[in-house]
Amino acid sequence: MRLHKSTTSANYNPSREILRGVSWSILMRWVVRFIGVISTLVLARLLSPEDFGIAAMGSLVIGLLFAVTESGAASLLIRAKEFDQAHCDTAWTISLLQNIFIGLLIIVLSPIAAVYFNEPRIIEVLHILAISVFIGGVSSIGPTLIRKELKFDLDFRYSIYIKLSIFFPTIGLAIWLGNYWALVFGNLIGTIINVLISYAIHPYRPSFSFVRGSEYLHFALSIIPMQIAYKLHEMAPKFIVGGIGSANIMGNFTVSSDLATSFTHEIVSPIGRGLYPNYARLMDDRDQLTELYIKILGVIILLVIPMGVGVSVTAADLVASLLGKKWDMAIPLIEYIALSGILYAITFIMYNQILVAAGRERQAAILAWIRLLITVPILWIGLSLEGSLGLAKATVVAPLIYLPLVYHEIRQVVNLPILTIAKVSWRPILGALVMYLSVKLLHPESIDWAILRLISDAVFGAGIYTITVIGLWILSGRPQGVEHLCVNLIGKKIKKFSEINCNNS
Known part of the structure; x- marks a missing residue:
């Protein structure tokens, strides 16, 4: 493979590329989420909260080990302005050795995990998951190269293939086995298929190499x-509840967290996926970077606030529709975790991608550790006061304390006055408040089916939010901003649709 250079020519349009990448990523994540919702809907009725809890314990252990051994090879490969075959081979070699090391650690630490979670069944689960990790180590880095080359359509297809490769085996095994082993072996089968797809999706073929090892080591240390x-911050609530609760409580909290934050997460995750390679290209033009950053932040605030509030206010019908009666314990947890998901999403989009793209890994690391040190004690206090419900409430409190620190660090990269944040957020906040109160007051209790009540509340709430935000925007004098962009975009679509109809006539 000859030397490659990142495309930074006059043909590169950052707005177009970011929009293209974000659009593909959002489509990808929502299709993946749809598959996930169907999977949850089916599995929640075939398996118990205890089954989900045991599988979640295994996933937490693996997630922790991957976090503490993270090399950042994929991130460096994406960020590098120039790369060659040796860069790719070294990244693949590091990933292979990392998986081998983690697989061995999983086997060694499985008895300790069983003691911590007070769940002896986790030992055998971890042994099977270790096999998945070993197999996953030989995956190609072709999917990473696809992202670097901004081939988001291929990235979309790859993600769908991966999700389906886990979905079908897991559902089939759940029908056959009816317990947590369906989740474990479904993951194993999915990993095997994932490896095969990673080689089919891109022509790159790896070789064992450490030629660029020093570059990756330097980046890894940062x-x-x-x-x-x-990763510890992300896993802290589940680790804390797992250490003091049963597999049943663990399962309820895990599924509650996943369901409550899935809608907001599925907005910010694909946007971050599309932003990172483009942020890296814009670091030499801070004015353009700032302009795009503010637009993206405004879009996120406009979308995630009503999404999180909507999940919170419809939690009871959401659980009844998707999970069933045996998951009623999840309802109050979802009501609070959905709100914390809003703050998590805003924090994620504010600093997660841009600081690394700007080469401020050290500052991002310090901020991440401060955030963790603030969060864990607050979670413990919440758990001590009200159990798992108190822990859910604490997930809302912690982000409110560390958000000012995030803002201070971001100011070192982009020009973001506090007044700018207020301008892009006050209308969505007020609109979401009106939506929450309206849905609460006018909830259709007379409808017997939970799914119909959920749909009714969702449509009604979305309408109230849209009318409120647009109304406030008009009363404010139609200022330039996210609402202006959305109204113009909708207007263009309507005009184009009308022209097509006229031509057909």
Whole structure:
């Protein structure tokens, strides 16, 4: 493979490329989420909260080990302005050795995990998951190269293939086995298929190499502290509840967290996926970077606030429709975790991608550790006061404390006055409040079916939010901003649709 250079020519349009990448990523994540919702709907009725809890314990252990051994090889490969075959081979070699090391650690630490979770069944589960990790180590880095080359359509197809490769085996095994082993072996089968697809999706073929090892080591030393803190922060609530609760409580909290934050997460995750390679290209033009950053932040705030509030206010019908009666314990948890998902999403989009793209890994790591040190004590206090419900409430409190620190660090990269944040957020916040109160007051209790009540509340709430935000925007004098962009975009679509109808006539 000859030397490659990232495309930074006059033909590169950052707005177009970011929109293209984000659009593909959002489509990908929502299709994946749709598959996930169907999977949850089916599995929640075939399996118990205890089954989900045991599988979640195994996933937490693996997630922790991957976090503390993170090399950041994929991130460096994407960020590198120039790369060759040796860069790719070294990244693949590091990933292979990382998986081998983690697989061995899983086997060694499985008895300790059983003691911590007070669940002896987790030992055998971890042994099977270790096999998945070993197999996953030989995956090609072709999917990473696809992202670097901005081939988001291929990235979309790859993600769908991966999701389906787990979906069908897991559903089939759940029908056959009826317990947590369906989740474990479904993951194993999915990993095997994932490896095959990773080679089919891109022509790159790996070789064992350490030629560029020093570059990756330098980058790893800067990014590992941040990745560890970030992953620990993400897993902290589940680890805390897992250490003091049963598999049943663990299952309820895990599924509650996944369901409550899935809608907001499925907005910010694909956007972050599309932003990172483009942020890296815009670091030499801070004015353009700032302009795009503010637009993206405004879009996120406009979308995730009503999404999180909507999940919170419809939690009872959401659980009844998707999970069933045996998951009623999840309802109050979802009501609070959905709100924390809003704050998590805003924090994620504010600093997760841009600081690394700007080469400020050290500052991002310090911020991530401060965030973790603030969060864990608050979670413990919440758990001590009200059990798992108190823990769910604490997930809302913690982000409110560390958000000012995130804002301070971001100001070092982009020009983001506090007044700008207020301008892009006050209308969505007020609109979501009106939506929440309206849905609460006018909830259709007379409808017997939970799914119909859920649809009714969702449509009604979305309408109230849209009318409120647009109304406030008009009363404010139609200022330039996210609402202006959305109204113009909708207007263009309507005009285009009308022209097509006229031509057909």
